[in-house]
Amino acid sequence: MNNSKATLALESDSGRNSYATFMAFVVLTSLTGHVLVLIGSVRFKAFKLNPFLVSLIQQLSASDITYCLAVTIPRTLSMVANDNVLGPHHLCTWSVALGFFSSSVTRTLTATMALARVAIIKCPGSRVVRLMSLQKLTIIVALTIWAGTTPLAFFVAFVERKNIYFDPRVFACVLNNSSEHHSPYQPLFITVYITGPILLTIVSTAIILSCLAQARKAALRAGGQVTWQGFLTVVLTSVLFCLTNLPLIAQNIAVRVNPMEELPSFYYNELYRMIWDLRAANLCSNFFVYCLTVPSFRRFLGQTVIRGVKCREENGTLRE
Numbered sequence: 001m002n003n004s005k006a007t008l009a010l011e012s013d014s015g016r017n018s019y020a021t022f023m024a025f026v027v028l029t030s031l032t033g034h035v036l037v038l039i040g041s042v043r044f045k046a047f048k049l050n051p052f053l054v055s056l057i058q059q060l061s062a063s064d065i066t067y068c069l070a071v072t073i074p075r076t077l078s079m080v081a082n083d084n085v086l087g088p089h090h091l092c093t094w095s096v097a098l099g100f101f102s103s104s105v106t107r108t109l110t111a112t113m114a115l116a117r118v119a120i121i122k123c124p125g126s127r128v129v130r131l132m133s134l135q136k137l138t139i140i141v142a143l144t145i146w147a148g149t150t151p152l153a154f155f156v157a158f159v160e161r162k163n164i165y166f167d168p169r170v171f172a173c174v175l176n177n178s179s180e181h182h183s184p185y186q187p188l189f190i191t192v193y194i195t196g197p198i199l200l201t202i203v204s205t206a207i208i209l210s211c212l213a214q215a216r217k218a219a220l221r222a223g224g225q226v227t228w229q230g231f232l233t234v235v236l237t238s239v240l241f242c243l244t245n246l247p248l249i250a251q252n253i254a255v256r257v258n259p260m261e262e263l264p265s266f267y268y269n270e271l272y273r274m275i276w277d278l279r280a281a282n283l284c285s286n287f288f289v290y291c292l293t294v295p296s297f298r299r300f301l302g303q304t305v306i307r308g309v310k311c312r313e314e315n316g317t318l319r320e
Helices: 011-044 049-080 091-124 127-131 134-158 184-223 231-257 272-292 295-319
Strands: 163-169 174-176
Touching: 011 049, 011 272, 011 295, 049 127, 049 134, 049 174, 049 231, 049 272, 091 127, 091 163, 091 174, 091 184, 091 231, 127 134, 134 184, 184 231, 231 272, 272 295
Parallel strands: none
Antiparallel strands: 163 174
């Protein structure tokens, strides 16, 4: 992209290093958090939730790790090097393709999680809810989501590869959404993999919140209380996902209507970078959501820390 505004807006080394430090924190927190989620849920059964929801949580961690490896880590290294570490060709293309792939998997998983919680609320004794406890169903849903999103990765890598470039504003390889040479099939992919899952997530979350409000009123009248565990996990995951992804989607739509090059520098550089940073922050947000809303996961983390401290003390005693 040849434009005078498309420069490394972080011209000072101190600003760029501070930015890289933030991204390094996101990478470290994200990878550590998601690995703990996978270990805790698979080996130690640290999530006392519906088995189907636990499976979706595991897959969300896997998709976020994929995005971190494909996009966030190269982006951080590019900041440190002040250059595109992936080069202009194949690695850059597949970084974008895997970024779109993992983001779309995350969107679909989030929508599925919200829909599953709606089903549990509205039809607690239905056949669908009973099937959620079967491992066979979780495997089928997982394979469907991951395999069904694979065409998007190949579409970006092979059909849209000429529209991929390194954007120095965010130190990442991106797809040029303002290009006039997009495939005619792109609107279909956007509807299936982006717009659809987000709309489902928003509608499902609204239904969950409405049901919770009604349940809370009924509980107050009866002198009881509502069990929030599980509901809060889904709601916070969905809300944070929408808050961190909708601005980037809105920006991509705005580019098609009014090219960013025609906007003031703040919108073209600083705001665009802030939108990308929100998406990066979402990588580590789910870990903190689970810590906040799932007591069994908090206990697992506490026990893990205690075991680590004991092992360190024992090793210190042996050395003495």
